[in-house]
Amino acid sequence: MTFPDARERPAIALTIAGSDSGGGAGIQADLRSFAAFGVHGLTAITAITAQNTCGVSAIQMVSQRLVEAQIKAVLDDFPVAAIKIGMIGTPGLCRTISRALANHREIPLIVDPVLVATTGASLARGKMVAAIRRNLIPLADLLTPNLPEAEQLLDRRIESRDQLLDAAHELRAAGASAVLLKGGHLPGTEVSDVLVTAHNVQWFSHPRIDVEGHGTGCTLAAAIGAGMATGSSLETAVAGAIDFVNRALQLAYRPGRGSIVVLDHLAAS
Numbered sequence: 001m002t003f004p005d006a007r008e009r010p011a012i013a014l015t016i017a018g019s020d021s022g023g024g025a026g027i028q029a030d031l032r033s034f035a036a037f038g039v040h041g042l043t044a045i046t047a048i049t050a051q052n053t054c055g056v057s058a059i060q061m062v063s064q065r066l067v068e069a070q071i072k073a074v075l076d077d078f079p080v081a082a083i084k085i086g087m088i089g090t091p092g093l094c095r096t097i098s099r100a101l102a103n104h105r106e107i108p109l110i111v112d113p114v115l116v117a118t119t120g121a122s123l124a125r126g127k128m129v130a131a132i133r134r135n136l137i138p139l140a141d142l143l144t145p146n147l148p149e150a151e152q153l154l155d156r157r158i159e160s161r162d163q164l165l166d167a168a169h170e171l172r173a174a175g176a177s178a179v180l181l182k183g184g185h186l187p188g189t190e191v192s193d194v195l196v197t198a199h200n201v202q203w204f205s206h207p208r209i210d211v212e213g214h215g216t217g218c219t220l221a222a223a224i225g226a227g228m229a230t231g232s233s234l235e236t237a238v239a240g241a242i243d244f245v246n247r248a249l250q251l252a253y254r255p256g257r258g259s260i261v262v263l264d265h266l267a268a269s
Contacts, residue, residue, distance in 0.1 A: 011229040012040045012078050015222060016071065016097060017086030017114070018047035018059075023255075024262040025215030026087060030222040036244070036269035037226035042078060044070035046097075047089045053214065053258030061089050064096040071100040081229035083107050084221050087114040091131035098135035108228045111140040111176070112221035113149050129153055138175035142234060144221045145171070147185035161192060168196040180224075180238055182217070184208075195238050202235065204242050209249050214260040220245045244268055 013034055020026035027043050034041035046067055050058035074080065083101065088094050101109065113132050129152050137143060137153075147158050150167050153174075158167050161183070168181040178197040186192070188208070195202045223244045227237030248268035252261035 010038055010040045011081050011226075011231075012042060013082040013084065013222075013225045013229040014042040014044065014071075014074055014078075014080050015084045015086065015225075016044040016046060016067075016088075017084070017218065018049055018089065019045050020215070021048075021050055022052045022214075022262075024053070024260070025218045029215035029218040029263070029265070030084060030086065032265035033219050033222035033244075034226050036265045037223065037230060039226040039229050042074040042080065044074065046093055047087060053254070053256030053260040053262075055258075059089070061093065064092050067093055068096050068100050071097065075100075075104060080104075080107055082110065082225040084110045084112065084225040085136065086112050086218050086221065088128070088132075088136075091127050094128065094131035094135050098139060101139060105139070108141045108225070108234075109139055110142045110144060110221045110225045110228075111136050112144045112217055113153065114217065115149050115152055133174060137171070140176040140178075142178045142180060142224065142238075143171055143176040144180045144182065144217065144224070146182045146217055150181055159186075161186065164192070165194055165196070165201070168194050172196050172198075178234060182220070184216075193242065195235065197234065200235075202238075204239065206242070206246050209246070211249065211252055211261050212259050213249050213252060214262055216245055216249065216263065219248060219263055219265065 015030035018026045020028050031041040048060045151158055164183050168179045171179045180195045183192045190205050191208050192205045220241050223241035224237045227240050248263035248265050251264040251267045254261045
């Protein structure tokens with residue numbers, strides 16, 4: 001048997017997130033997104049959830065020591081080209097992860113501040129919002145909250161397109177290098193997301209797809225990470241990831257008894 005040499009090695013990205021036993025979000029969605037872009041995926045699992053398309057029935061957090069060991073193990077061995085953070089769960093884990101990444105600022109970091117599951121179940125404990133603001137937002141090359149997450153991070157309501165833009169600027173002022181604020185929770189037949197960087201504001205709009213999708217935020221952040229890992233600029237990676245999620249949502253299927261649909265990552269690639 002012959003093995004490919006290092007020049008043929010695919011780009012490599014790391015996801016730090018929780019495991020979804022239903023296979024639609026979290027680590028599972030991230031790895032499917034990486035694979036769709038031809039990226040080798042690494043993982044550091046922060047939590048194990050018992051969930052399906054009807055809801056979340058149990059969550060077991062992984063110890064801070066083991067999460068830190070997972071991150072160290074992969075960063076010591078692999079040439080990681082992008083890192084995506086999803087569900088963290090506790091302030092202690094938030095601090096642990098920020099310390100573990102502090103000496104790897106050269107790697108693009110996408111932070112998806114997961115606080116609540118699609119089904120409505122809380123995926124965070126304690127003073128999680130404050131911990132994200134203090135420990136992760138200042139490290140983020142890109143922060144990707146949806147509207148409810150942005151409302152929690154800013155402690156105020158966001159009810160219009162103008163307020164969406166104001167909120168994205170405010171979150172960038174909190175320390176993130178760039179913010180992609182997703183507007184899917186605003187009413188209307190069209191969904192608008194806004195990307196705010198140090199030099200530009202860019203809007204992305206597409207027709208609303210009338211389904212209850214599971215794992216869209218995870219998929220989007222992971223796809224952005226995959227794009228950046230393969231050499232795309234932030235703006236190009238964001239545009240490509242939004243198109244990818246839109247295609248995957250159009251091809252979504254309903255695997256369980258609940259109303260939630262799961263994105264078809266591989267068919268969308």
